[in-house]
Each structure stands twice: as C-alpha cells, then as structure tokens.
Amino acid sequence: MSVAEHLDPAFQAERQRAASRSTWVSVWINLGLTVVQVVVGLLARSQALVADGLHSLSDLVADFVVLLANRHSHQAPDHDHHYGHARYETVASLWLGLLLLLVGLGMLWRAGERLTSGSPLPAVHIAALWTALATLLAKELLFRYLLRVAERVRSSMLVANAWHARSDAASSLVVAAGIGGNLLGYHALDSLAAALVGFMVAHMGWKFSWQAIRELTDAAPEETVVADIRATLASTSGVCDVHELRVRKMGDLVLVDAHLLVSPVISVSEGHRIAEQARQRVLEQHLALDALIHIDPEEDQIARNSTAPSxxxxxxxxxxxxxxxxxxxxxxxxxxxxxxxxxxxxxxxxxxxxxxxxxxxxxxxxxxxxxxxxxxx
The missing domain is CATH 3.30.1340 (Histidine-containing Protein; Chain: A;)
Structure with missing residues (x-):
C-alpha cells in the first residue's frame, strides 16, 4: 500500500470506523469479564482469578486510551502539528504499556506477599476453573477478531491492542492451570499462577512501552525498511549515489531524509527534477509521510572542507x-x-x-x- 492510499480520506474514514467499532467490542467483552472474574474469584477464594480480573480491568482502561487516541490521531496537520497527529497512536501505546507494567508489578507484589505470609493457602471452588476456561475462550476469540481488523486497516495501535488480548488469553491459560492444580491439592499453585500472570503482564507492558519510547525518540525502523528505501532512491534516473539516509517512524508511517549524489555539470533545475522524482517514488512505493531530498554534486566532506571563494x-x-x-x-x-x-x-x-x-x-x-x-x- 502506498502512502497515497494510506492517507486517502475514504481509507482513513474506514480505518477510524473499524478501530472504533472493534475497540467498543473489546470494551464490552472486558467489562463483562472483569465483573465475572472478580466476583467469582472472591467467592471461590481464587487469587489467580481475581488477578486475571484486574488484568481485564486494565484492558478496559486501555480500550478507552485507544478510543481517545483513535479520535485524535487522524486529524489533519495544523499550525502546531505540521506533520499531522499520527504520534497520538504512539503516545497511546506508551500509556498502555506503562499501565500494563504497573498492573503486572502490582500482581507480582500481591502474590509474593501471599506466598511468603506463612498462612495456610485455601482451596478454591471449581466454579473458578470453569470461569477461567470461559475467559480463555473469550479472550482468544477477541484476539483473533482484533488482529484481523488491525491488519486490514494497518494500525500499529490496534495490533498492540490485539496482542494485548492474546497476552490476556495466555494469562487465562496460566490461571486455569493454577486453579486446576489447587483443586488437585497443590494449593500454592493458585498464588503461583497469579504471580506468573503478573510477570506476563509486566513483560508485555515493558515491551509496548520500550517500542513507543523508541518511536518517540526517532528510532529508525527495521533495517529492511531502510534498505528498501535506499534501493528505491538509488534506482532513480540521474542518481549516482545515496548517502546520509535517515529514516524515522511517525505512527504507522516513516519520515525520510536523504542526500543524493548527481552529476556535477547538470543545472540546478535538472537536479531539482531528479530530487522530485526520487521523492515521488519513495512516497508511491513505501509508507512514507514525507521525504526531504538534498542534492549533492560531490561528497559532502569535500564541500565542507572547501576554502574556495564565494x-x-x-x-x-x-x-x-x-x-x-x-x-x-x-x-x-x-x-x-x-x-x-x-x-x-x-x-x-x-x-x-x-x-x-x-x-x-x-x-x-x-x-x-x-x-x-x-x-x-
């Protein structure tokens, strides 16, 4: 998909509708799961199920963060956001990651306290097991639905939210195993499952936060993306070499800066034409928001050291x-x-x-x- 197609108003409108619709589906599912897991967990004396319920609550908060970011990230450029608002999605991913990190660490702390308290650990009721299995099924189905929508509309924010749902499904599997072990007489397994869920949530939160921080600090995309853009520039007619190529992420798109070496005897207007052709090819063949092209008649180091008169x-x-x-x-x-x-x-x-x-x-x-x-x- 070219950037023109990506920024097409019809595609953007469909993208926003799909994001809103899928996120509201996630909201209602997580709201129901939170209530059921916490209530059943308390009544069945399962710390792991309550922890998973709190995890679902964090999902609910994350869904509202996604809805807020989805509303603002598609706004057109304005006087103080010259490149648009695509990084709202990145900021949303950062908040989502920090939320998961804090929730996961809280779960680990609570499970550690219970395991080291010295008090007898209670047996849980079998209703907790059935609830955990039902939750596992619901979250796996939600993951598949969200990922399908995210891939269709090419949204990194929705991909993050979908994999968040998959981590929920994995945590529910761990919870079910822990509850099952508790029912077989290994009572500590319920608290161990709660601790493992906390670790998984914290790890996922750190992963999302670190990726968002890298994007907000202008980290380069994958090397294959940079190599493909370099190849596109180098194959432009009139370009002799590509150097000082810099690429940084802007939401789901990239911003490109590059220096192109051309023949030193061509006119300024021909050099400008080559630069425009190179820029247009990058925008058409890659998900680039913009490309800033600088034309050089020779290597920059030679020009920088020159003492020739002006x-x-x-x-x-x-x-x-x-x-x-x-x-x-x-x-x-x-x-x-x-x-x-x-x-x-x-x-x-x-x-x-x-x-x-x-x-x-x-x-x-x-x-x-x-x-x-x-x-x-």
Missing part, C-alpha cells in the same frame, strides 16, 4: 575588468573538489579591459579554471 567575493573582483561590468547572472560557478570553476557569459558589446589583470585575479582567487563564452547576436 560569489560575493568573486563578482566584485571580476566585474570591473569588463566594460560594461559583469552582472551576477553572467557568472556561473561550479564548486568541485574543493575549488571553483568559473564560466563568464559575455555579451557581444562587452570587452575585457586587461587580460593580464584577469590572469592575476585567477591566480589570486585560486580559481581552478576560468572560461569566457561570448554570445553573438
């Missing part, structure tokens, strides 16, 4: 040697290999007053070459 220094020294004096548009400068080549376009009536003085100026200004081109009527 136009402001050259023009006064050369203009007075002709009658009438040279105008700026008559002087063409080519800065190459740390020096400068000068081409003077003379009008039919223009005369060189002192050839010796011109040769002396060429030496003084350290010009690599100096050519005169006279235009005849």
């Amino acid at each position: 136009r402001e220094q050259l023009l006064p020294a050369l203009a007075s040697l002709f009658d009438p004096p040279l105008q700026s548009e008559q002087v063409v400068l080519h800065y190459l290999q740390g020096s400068v080549d000068v081409l003077l376009h003379l009008q039919p009536q223009q005369t060189l007053l002192d050839p010796t003085a011109l040769a002396a100026q060429q030496h003084t200004l350290q010009l690599r070459s100096l050519q005169l081109l006279r235009h005849h009527p």
